[in-house]
Amino acid sequence: MEIRxxxxxQIEIAADWLVVxxxxxxxxxxxxxxxxxxxxxxxxxxxxxxxxxxxxxxxxALRGVTGLAAxxxxxxxxxxxxELTAGRLDRALNTAARSISDKKDVRIAVAVPEATIGxxxxxxxxxxxxxxxxxxxVGQDLFKAERSRFPFSxxxxxxxxxxxxxxASAIERGQILGExxxxxxxxxxxxxxxxxxxGFAQRxxxxxxQxxxxxxxxxxxxxxTERMKSLLAVAQGxxxxxxxxxxxxxxxxxxxxxxxxxxxxxxxxxxxxxxKPTDGMLTMKCDMAGAATVLGAMTAIARLKxxxxxxxxxxxxxxxxxxxxxxxxxxxxxxxxxxxEVLNTDAEGRLVLADVLSYAVDSGVDRIIDLATLTGACxxxxxxxxxxxxxxDQSWADAVLSSAKNCGEDLWQLPMWDLYDDLxxxxxxxxxxxxxxxxxxISAAKFLQRFVGGKPWVHLDIAGPAFAxxxxxxxxxxxTGCFVRTLVEVARTFGQ
Ligand code: BES
Ligand code: MN
Ligand code: ZN
Numbered sequence: 001m002e003i004r005x006x007x008x009x010q011i012e013i014a015a016d017w018l019v020v021x022x023x024x025x026x027x028x029x030x031x032x033x034x035x036x037x038x039x040x041x042x043x044x045x046x047x048x049x050x051x052x053x054x055x056x057x058x059x060x061a062l063r064g065v066t067g068l069a070a071x072x073x074x075x076x077x078x079x080x081x082x083e084l085t086a087g088r089l090d091r092a093l094n095t096a097a098r099s100i101s102d103k104k105d106v107r108i109a110v111a112v113p114e115a116t117i118g119x120x121x122x123x124x125x126x127x128x129x130x131x132x133x134x135x136x137x138v139g140q141d142l143f144k145a146e147r148s149r150f151p152f153s154x155x156x157x158x159x160x161x162x163x164x165x166x167x168a169s170a171i172e173r174g175q176i177l178g179e180x181x182x183x184x185x186x187x188x189x190x191x192x193x194x195x196x197x198x199g200f201a202q203r204x205x206x207x208x209x210q211x212x213x214x215x216x217x218x219x220x221x222x223x224x225t226e227r228m229k230s231l232l233a234v235a236q237g238x239x240x241x242x243x244x245x246x247x248x249x250x251x252x253x254x255x256x257x258x259x260x261x262x263x264x265x266x267x268x269x270x271x272x273x274x275x276k277p278t279d280g281m282l283t284m285k286c287d288m289a290g291a292a293t294v295l296g297a298m299t300a301i302a303r304l305k306x307x308x309x310x311x312x313x314x315x316x317x318x319x320x321x322x323x324x325x326x327x328x329x330x331x332x333x334x335x336x337x338x339x340x341e342v343l344n345t346d347a348e349g350r351l352v353l354a355d356v357l358s359y360a361v362d363s364g365v366d367r368i369i370d371l372a373t374l375t376g377a378c379x380x381x382x383x384x385x386x387x388x389x390x391x392x393d394q395s396w397a398d399a400v401l402s403s404a405k406n407c408g409e410d411l412w413q414l415p416m417w418d419l420y421d422d423l424x425x426x427x428x429x430x431x432x433x434x435x436x437x438x439x440x441x442i443s444a445a446k447f448l449q450r451f452v453g454g455k456p457w458v459h460l461d462i463a464g465p466a467f468a469x470x471x472x473x474x475x476x477x478x479x480t481g482c483f484v485r486t487l488v489e490v491a492r493t494f495g496q
Contacts, residue, residue, distance in 0.1 A: 001137075003130045003155040003175050005112075005167040011038045011068045013158050015109040017100045018070035021092075021125070023117060024054035024080050031114060038067040043075075055079060057092045057474060059099050070109060074100055084118035087408025089128050095474045097136025098149075107154040108133065112163055122163040123170035129157060130174025131181065131485075138182050140189045140478030149476070176303045177488060181481035183207065184289070184296035188467065188479025192268035192285040197235075197316035200267060200288060201243040204295055204314065208247045211302040213312075218244040228355035230334040231315055234348045237272050237325025238318040244356060245314040247295070249302045252309040252495060259308065259494050260365035261298065261487055262356055264349045264372035265291030265316035272345030273321045273328065280376075287349070289466035289479060290371035291316060297487035308494045311365060315356035319348045331429045335359060338450055339429035347433045349374045350444055354451045361453040367396060368457040369490065370448065371483060377440025378461040382412055387465050387483065389413040390445035393456035400458045403489035409482055411460065420446050 010018060010031060020035065028036050028043055036043035042062065046052035051060065056079030063072045076096040078084055100106065110129045112122050120128075139149030159167055187195060187203065195203070201217045208215035220241050223232055228244070235242035245265075252258075266287035270276060276284065291314035298312040326332070330342040332351065336358040340351065349372050360368060378388040389404075389411050391397035397413060404411040423435035423443040431450060435443020445459050465482045468475060 001134060001151050001153070001155060003133060003157070003171055005126065005157045005159055005164060005171055007161055007164050008158050010035055010111050010158055013109040013156060014069040015156065016070070016106045017072045017074050017108045018068065019074045019076060019096055019108060019110045021078050021111065021113060022052070022054040022075050023078050024056070026052050026054040031111070039065060039073070040067060053077065056083070056088060057095045059096055061099070078117060081118040084120050085408055086120070086128070086406060087410070089120055089125065090132065090408050091474045093129055093132035094136040097132045098473060098476070101137035101149050101152065104150045105153045106150065108152050109156040109158050112157050112159040112167070114160065114163060122159065123166050126157050126167050127170040127174035130155070130171045131178040134175065134178030135181050135481070138185070139476050142189060173304065176300050177485055180296040180300035180488070181484045183299060184292040184481040184484050185479035187292035187295065188286050188289050195267050195285070195288060196240040196318060197243040197265070197267055198241065200265060200291065200314070200316050201245050204245045204247060207295065207299055211299045213247040213249055213298055213302045216246040226359060227335045228359065230332045230340060230351045231317060231355040233326040233330065233332045234272070234319055234351050235317040237322040238320035239322065240267070240318040242317040244359070245316065247298050247312045249298060249306070249310045251305060251307045256309055257366040257495055258364070259310045259491060260313060260360040260368045261294045261310065262313045262353065262360055262368060262370035263291035263294035263315070264288070264353055264374065265314045266349060266352060267316060267318050269319045269346070269348065270321060272319045272348060273325050274344045274346040275321055276346060283467055283469065286467035286479065287373050288316065289373050289462060292479065293371050293462070293481070293483050293487065296481060296484040297491070300484065300488045301491045304488070306491050308491050310491050311360070311363070313356050313360050315352040317352055319345070334451065336451060336453070338431065339426070341426045341429040341432040343432050344434045347444070350447045351433060353448055357448060357451040358453065361451070361455055366455065368452055368455055369400060369460065369487065370457070371460045371462055373463040373466050374461045375441045375444045375463055377444070379464040381414070381441055382464060384464040386410040386412055388441050388461040390416055390442065390459040390461070391457065392416065392449055392452065392454070396456035397458050399493065400486070400490055403493060404483070404486040407485040407489050409486045410465070411486070414442055416442065416445060416449070
């Protein structure tokens with residue numbers, strides 16, 4: 001998809017759709033007045049009818065218009081300027097993109113606002129528009145004979161001399177981010193028979209080569225050598241062999257600090273012997289979303305040539321109840337020597353992350369963020385659209401939370417008080433892999449904390465927002481690519 005800025009009057013752009021942002025209340029002045037004149041007063045009439053409100057995420061489509069070079073106009077409401085945030089802008093622009101991406105080969109033009117709206121500058125708007133053009137025009141219907149969504153063939157951001165400054169780089173940044181989000185979505189949306197641990201690793205190797213990331217893939221033998229017995233136990237019940245993928249971007253000083261991004265990559269979670277019922281298993285191809293988010297973010301970090309050192313670690317296994325499956329009561333010795341009692345084979349994500357986290361720590365990384373579709377309990381606590389944050393270091397947590405806020409991604413911190421440690425104390429081994437019914441998202445985080453060796457660490461439980469069960473006007477169902485942008489933003493500010 002080609003996305004580029006152009007200094008051109010709105011009414012002169014040849015396109016299938018001209019997308020025009022409006023705010024609440026709508027004032028038909030300046031460029032909007034010029035557009036209204038070209039449309040023979042249609043906007044004024046709409047306003048008189050009370051239809052042109054600028055209400056947040058509302059859209060009005062005018063089809064087959066004359067008087068403009070474009071054949072259709074889409075007015076998209078951004079709501080009240082003082083209420084506009086990155087998250088709200090994203091929602092409005094995705095709603096717009098999704099409403100006009102139902103045909104093949106559509107060329108769109110987006111009118112860039114003349115001035116800052118609330119906290120959003122013309123450059124930020126343009127970047128968000130590029131992201132939305134990419135994410136809002138790609139669907140989850142990968143295998144349908146008749147697709148319902150088609151990538152735009154061309155996206156022009158129409159600006160004036162005054163607003164054109166720095167737009168090209170903002171748009172390029174948006175394009176890179178949008179493609180990274182779509183990569184994560186695509187990996188989640190593909191079926192689990194294709195995205196096995198080996199299938200995921202192949203895809204990772206290909207994108208790493210494409211974008212200049214170094215890539216290392218550990219097979220079962222190497223995982224054995226590295227004593228990653230906890231991860232290997234989860235893989236035992238499957239005929240698909242496990243993998244760990246490590247991709248690295250060295251953009252900072254050779255001896256500069258290193259950021260680790262760690263992702264849970266359970267390519268299918270049947271629950272193992274603690275088998276899930278059909279309803280719970282239905283969407284479990286999404287259980288590698290953490291790993292997909294890490295890979296997506298790493299491609300963007302490399303393409304943006306961020307001046308930092310970042311390593312991505314993806315722990316890839318399939319959790320199945322085969323004859324060799326690990327069992328309830330098994331004692332696993334993790335890489336760092338901690339012994340784990342298995343009380344439930346469906347609490348497998350933490351077993352995978354345990355070894356990957358301690359491998360990262362042993363590699364000498366300085367700060368860690370892990371992402372995992374880890375617990376249903378987190379979805380119960382925060383709902384489907386919000387991720388949980390857990391940390392052992394408040395200033396590092398604050399950095400991640402503020403990056404998420406800048407990107408408009410919803411994250412809420414939960415406590416990690418000492419009292420929760422009791423929940424996972426083992427009877428036979430050091431710790432057990434479930435902490436019981438209450439506080440399940442926190443006891444899972446407490447489990448992970450045993451493997452980060454005291455390094456500043458933030459765990460993001462993305463079980464809710466990583467996968468959407470249905471299509472909505474503002475987003476496609478399936479993989480969402482959430483937190484790819486937050487990770488890139490953390491990397492951008494890392495070491496500053
Ligand atoms: N992958 C699931 C968590 C999950 C639930 C992700 C819903 C996405 C949506 C995880 O492996 C799991 O099964 N967790 C168990 C833990 C329990 C057995 C302690 C859960 O949440 O029920
Ligand atoms: Mn599970
Ligand atoms: Zn799982």
